[in-house]
Amino acid sequence: MQRAQLAPSGGSRRLKDVIGSFMRINRFLRISLIALAATTAMVTPGFVSQSGMVLAASEPSSAAVEAARLALKGDFVAAGQAAQRSGDEAAIKLVELIYLRDHPNDAGYQRILAFLDTAPKWPLSEALLKRAERSLYVNKESSELILAHFARRKPVTDEGSLALARALLATGDTKGARAQVQKVWADPEATAELEKQVAAEFGDLLTEDDNKRRMWRLVYAQETNAAIRAAKRLPSEYQKAAAVAQKLVRGEKGADKLYAGLPSAMRQQLGMRYALARYHRVNDNYSKAREVLLGVPGDADKIGDAEAWWIERRIVARRSVGLDDNKAARKAAYKISAAHGFADGDEAVEGEFLAGWIALRSLNDPETALRHFQRLAAIAPSRTEKARAGYWTGRAYEAMGDKGSAKAAYREASAYSTIYYGQLAREKIGLGKVPEEIESGKASSAAQARVAQDEVVRAFKIMTEAGTKNDLYMFLWSFANRFDTTDEMNAVASIVWDAGGATMAVRLAKAAAAQNVDIDSWGYPVRALPDWKQVGKPIEKPMVYALARQESEFNPNAGSKVGAQGLMQIMPGTAKLIAKQHGIKYNPSQLMNPELNVTLGAAHLGDLVADHGGSYVLTLVSYNAGPRRSREWIKEYGDFRAGQVDPVDWVESIPFQETRQYVQKVMQNLHVYRSRLAPKTVRPMTADLMRGARTDSLNVASTSAAPEAAAPEATADAAPQGCAKSSIASLITGCD
Template sequence: MALFVTVDQDGGSPSEGRRGPECGRGLAALLIGFALCLAPAGAAPASPGAPPGAGTAASAESLSAEDRAALERAFDAADRGQAAGFESAKASLRSALARTLAEWKWLDRQADGASFDRLAAFIEAHPSWPRLSLMEAEAERKVADRPAADILAWFERHPPRTGEGHVAWGEALIASGRLEEGKAAIVKAWVELGLPDSAERAFLARHGEHLTQADHEARLTRLLWDGHTTSASQLLSRVSPGARALAEARIALQTRAPNIDGIVGRVPAEYQDDGGLLFDRIRWRRRLGRDEDTWDLLASAPSDPQTLYDPERWWTERHIQARNSLKAGKPELAYAMVARTGLTEGGSFADAEWLAGWIALRHLDKPQRALEHFLTLEAGVSTPISKARAFYWAGRAASAMDDPASARSYYLAAGERPFTYYGQLALEKLEPALARVSLDPMPEVSAAERAAILQRPEISAMRLLTAIDAETDLRRFAYELDDRLETPAEFAVVGELLRDLGAPHLSIRTAKYGLFKHYPLLDLAYPTMDLGDAEKGPGPELALVLGLSRQESEFNPAAVSHAGARGLMQLMPATAKITARRHGLSYDQSWLTTRPEYNVKLGRAHLADLLEEFDDSYIFTIAAYNAGGGRVREWIQTYGNPQAEGVDAIDWVELIPFSETRNYVQRVLENVAVYRARLAGEAVPVSLIADLQRGSSKGRPSYAAYRPEDSPTRLAALSPASLSPAGRPDVDPLREPDRTAPVAAPAAETDASAGPD
């Protein structure tokens, strides 16, 4: 069976900051050495005569020593807002590209002090460079001083984004005789986009005549949905008495004011069914711990988007309470909350349709209704994980309806995405003995193709950024470039370049985008590594260590999460210290991000401790690594133990109440299957069901311990690059369990709390 390689697409927002040259040089050497260990199987470091981009440090250091020093000074001056120092450093640069890069840095950091002409010139000349939207927003604030013809010409090429931009556009339209278009732009600025507080009084003085009471009430509604209670209060005198009473009630609920019942009771009858008021009542009750009091309100809540105003916000409340009511043994109520949400696209839509279908199938025994939800899900999503999830569960529903032909068809469709959790589950439903994860070769790239790709100015700029250790800006360029790559050759060449420049996590991210388009990029998307002594001795299988490290840090040895987790395996310092003491190892916190082998040795030891604690269960161990052992024990108490008979392991994973942990368990498990193939150097059977059941009488510990000496694809080494510590790019901080509490022995462990979805 020919299977295409597809994985989830994940990423994150780059953090601010840049390492200075003093600490950057040592870190760059560490990371570049580490990246060499991440080379594809059989690869060797490029020779001195290799083409640009084929090597590592040599490719990064393409600036002269003088230009490198000047570019560093220019970047530092831009960070500090020192115009004279910046201009002096920029003027001394001989490289035209370095001067352009310096100008980009200044405008990115100091756009508020730049003229419209300077901003516009850069935006027009470099349309594919990163973070131009910030420059465009600043340009919109300054274009108002230009003649109307110039303003209209600018916005024809760059449609307005901000409230101030719409005001400037509207005024230019009115000045040009296009009165109705101008009024519409001004109303949109007021109602939908907003303006700085300092500009509102002048705006109302100039354009109040264009605004109606209905416009003010529409703005008031938006402000209340956005939680801007102070701005909303300032608008109360401009709306009708009924709208004012409604707004006062919503403000009271949002601020948890006293005498809520009396304030809500003053809302006129015609406003009592307002969707915003209902939403604020539901959220107010949840925040007071009165979850059950929200259930009937949510089950009978409207579903049309106009009444809901913002179905996405409603989904947060629906999702929390649906899982709470399911936990309380009320699946009918849970289904009613999520079956009609008003959502039609996006991640929340996908979650809602899946959850409704799963409840119908697994808790209400209504497979036909479940199938309808799963097919609606499939039609509305595009990512490999969501497609595979929809098809797999459609197969389960068809099977429950005693329709094996349809079930097989759905499983086949899910199995076309074999590097996803649900695709692997589907393959085992089809032909367990033949379901395999296979390795496709990397795309072939001709010398001419490679040279053309590497000549792109953005790629040359990334080399310069690597040379001066500007990791944050390198990440911004890489993210922007990922969105613009199209062909397999482009993804392969850029991914290899980033790896060779010492940015393994950026290389993996590029490869993930390529895999999303069904391009075979396994070598880059799933790098292996040689960690010397860290791999020796008994311990968790290497595929698990690699799969978990890929999810934790994307092999960035210097990664530091927002919670303080560090290094390849994202160890909290307190946990690392306890683990080191328990296993008789020396400890130095700095080693977590400067010695990859040490980080992995401690990470493997911590994994081994968790496996021992949880009787070799992979799902418990992986969940505990992410959310803490205490949470896992709590979930076992609540949802049962899938190591025992009668508790389905697949359903148990779906019941994990934290979306980040649920996703984490699935991503690590799917990674393990791919890494078994990578380490074996050949296709291997899918054994996800066995992994889900490990530790039970039904499970069997397979692939017990890949030893590095047995692996034909053992790589040169994982090398440190010119990157500063970065937060984990694949994790939304709002959904990440707090792992700041140390991991101690089970009897003494204190788990930090993690918020619900």
Template sequence: MVRAGKRTALAAALLVACGALLLGTAAPVLAQPATPAEIKAAQALFFAVDRNGWDVVRTVESQMANTLVGRLATWADLSRADSTAGFEELAAFVVRNPGWPNVVALRRRAERAMPDGLPADAVVAWFDAFAPLTAEGALHFGTALQANDPIRARIWVRDTWRSISLTGAQETEFLARFGGLLGPDDHWARLDTLLWAERAEEARRMLPRVSGDRRQLADTRLKLMARTPDASAAVRALPAKLLQDEGILYERTRWRRRNNDEAGAIEMLAQQPKTSAHARDWWLERHIIARRLFDEQSYTKAYQLVTAREQSDPVDRADKDFLAGWLALRFLNRPSDAVEHFEKLYGDVSMPISLARGAYWAGRAHEAAGHKQKAVDWYRLAAKQTLTFYGQLAADKLDQPSIAALPVSATPSTQAVAAYGGDLARAARLLDAIGQRDRADLFLRKLMVDADTPEKNRLLATLASSMKYPFVAVRAAKAAARDGLTVVDAAYPLVAMPDDLSGLPPALVLGLARQESEFNATAVSSAGAIGLMQLRPGTARDVAQSLGIDHTTGMLSGDPVHNLRLGSRYLADLIKRYDGNWPRAIAAYNAGFGRVDTWAPTPSKTPEQVVDWIESIPLPETRSYVQRVLENTQVYRLRLGEAPKAGALEADLLR
């Protein structure tokens, strides 16, 4: 509990600190190497932290309060699961260290610990600096705004009500405090938002707050969404005037598609509004059905469906133009139309992978149309993107090495790297120096999240690479490369490898590991796959038994070399399963051999046929995965000292 006098002092401190934060008056701190004294103090601190010696930690906090080690002590103390810190302690740390790791979790706890009775202007100052993350925070902020600025309160409450996630009890409290500021249109806006977001439980709670047509619409949408037995009857019961409601049209489209009624879904897609705030949802349905039509060899219908609507989102527009162009070129014998689609695709994108894809296929379309020089020109454009699948294929088309040479790295100076990152980089270096690599990794990852310019990403990639944190290095280097700054060593790290790779080329193993985990040795997927090669525990156990080697599940994250050995053997087994076929085995590593066994056989006559097979893979993630692994493999061949070779990627496609 915060007493009145203390509450006043806290309010004053919040106003000053949050005001300074909003004005950006905090001075940046240059990253400096850890001093011997800091290293000694940090060693003692984390010796205590790792043994739950919190009395020692709090002593360090008080004695070194204004130092990096002191702030690390406070951070460790506040971040522990059993911390009982109150709002004052949490808020003080957040205000002074807003960019530190775990601050979002600390802000959530601070909001839940915020005492009632703080002056409204102090609460508003806090939430102006740190927008609410929890329902409790929203309740505090809205209440303070009502007292402080009623006009702003009304606007904020109405906007927040539309999308905030609330439990039933929180919803009741929100309405008890602010219900007088809300009207029927606000309740419908929230319900409509919840329905589009498929937050069905929250949407059902809103039904009593709307009436008439709106309630019938929402109830029908929920039934279609859940595919209840009476969904069709609910649609038939709708008045004719409601059948053109966009939400109803969309849910009927989904219902028909999910019930394998493609013709019915296409009928609904024809009624899609020309403009919509939900265009991405509509495109997903259109894309799924077009792919189904492709699988049924209904190529003309698929093309017509894809081209029937322009897409406003850049990513969706690129997908639409690629699919339309590919269908026109490879299945409808319409190279002139394909040229138009692929050139439009190239003009709409900026990322290396997309630029290479657009240019390569524009070259293919011009080649099919008999425009030999234009085809060469487009292949040359694609081949400039040397680190990408289609850039490498374009080079093969030009009878050049898939990668003639690795790009020159835009490596920053040692001085620039040393000065980069302020307190976060200093903390990462200090923690790394005392062997606290997991905690150092947290600070580097926070730098990764905050890196909002190509230069920051380049600096971080170089720093993380020099400190041997390959996951952060790869992520940051990828981000820098998207803006034209290549740091090859950081983007394609060389890690310790096992002696036994089950006969696989090291470049292939590294290329697959880069795509699987970006060299995050402790990565755990939503499916429970672990480590560099993302192996499931059961699969790893079986592979280890086949190799006759010792194994525990903990070794998958604790011993990266062991993980690579098991993953290599598993990939080698898949390659053997598919008679040496790399693309199919790589697809199976991602999607599972059970799925891949049901797909059409991989053609082996020409690279172009194999590319078509890859682009016809039903799973978007796997389509991209196969391309990324193969492009990585070409890069790693050069990283490992192999000579450039013409047609290398095409040869891999035909294995």
């Protein structure tokens, strides 16, 4: 939706009126509401809280909706007046939020903080706080204001750190200022423009060591043009090293010989060792990559950029446990993954799992594996990781012959019955053929009442009537942070479903799951797809649902950067071929029609499964990573359909993180939807992983929509077309 733009700051009397109006609203917000509570001429009946503040009725008044509509059109003076007439604090705050969202550069620090102080845990709080920090720096606010701001919180942006450095310098704290500037200078995401500003204003605080640190951090970030620019502040040997590092990072032929020509001291720099390890890895020389990685310290605080090192460790370790890798390679893979160096966070979680899995499945050392899986369980942040830790703990105990402990671990993991590894654990305790029970999504009356009175929920309802669906997405993470019980989140989900349907409910459920709150009944909706015509090779309905949930989150208007469209994310060219093959009347303009999109997508999926001998796993690999990957990885890791390898291990061996997680999530979705849509067809997960006839070659349909993987390590899904790019707007469009 195109937003009306206000004139630049200082450019018109109208803008001054707008700002003045809203500063008055913020200043007298609570006073106005208390006064409204005492009047008899309320716009709508209201609840009065213990503080005496008016809480509007659960359904928004016409004045509140009109206020939001006016704000969305850019008429903020009239919007503010309508919001005050409504007597609804949620409407007043919503109008201000819309202004801050659409005009963040005009708002200024004081206005943003006034909103954040009166509206904690509202949508966009984090983004607005970052904008406030940038305002402190760009507008050169007073030292007193800056120090007061950071007395309550640490900087979360580079601009915030520089604003604090400026204020500390003004008070004579050179040491404190230097620490803030050094932090920014070491940030590889600092732009070239910001780099110039830092050098101009704070250059006297920077040392040669700081310049070296910046150059190496840019190498780790693969920002090699910026690294070469940074090296110009250093002696000539560093400039030469930066140029060689660029060639190594890019995997250019002969770069290793240039590396060998560097002085010994420069070759031993950790940043150069990182570039060399990456060079060998991208050129598929995993033996040499292992040699480099084994010589690197395991302490995350001593290796420059531990996150960058971990990516190399993870990829090389996974590519060192194939059929052709000897025991020495597997031992090296264990050492590399076990030396991740992290105490917590995503890297520690993946590092402990990977070390344990390699110890158990590649080295037959269940005792060592168990220690890693137990550490994983202790730091697992999410249901997904808790289920994975429990399942593999059970596998380790099972390998040790401790059946009782194994069963206990499996039972604990099986509690996460909508998670891939929880489903595998259910199979281990004899529940593989039993439909998974998902608790009702109905909230209690008490929870519904509490949620109805929440001001952010009221603001959501106002926006539902006043705006578009894209205006609603910004509320979902806020809801997940405001409500921490399943009962309350079920109440919220009901409201969200009414406003945005299946897509929004699924996204809310994912946000809740990230906070370890289970509303799976809303996360796996059964009324999310239209009825479609079955054509071509048969494909079970739960699988169509499983794929659509992963591909589009049931959004009929979804579009990807590469052009895939609709519920099933079909490429237009693929749709044309499918329609021709199955005799379906087709016009490209109709591809976003939900029924046609699912009909074509289901037909294509059925064809792909048939082309892959009935194997769901190989179909999903081809769909996500490209047709040739199935053949590559069967050769590298064995054919699970022929019993050469455990199918659970084969899936876990998939070297592309995105593809591995994609296969696991779609298979997880499949089992949930079998329980919900066709409970009589429920079967153990392992049986589904192994399904499919073994063939000498895999025939991939010519209509395949899956592109070849463009890079050896892809981790992010494409965002929907039309996603906003600005720092705040991108958070509210439904793009994630």
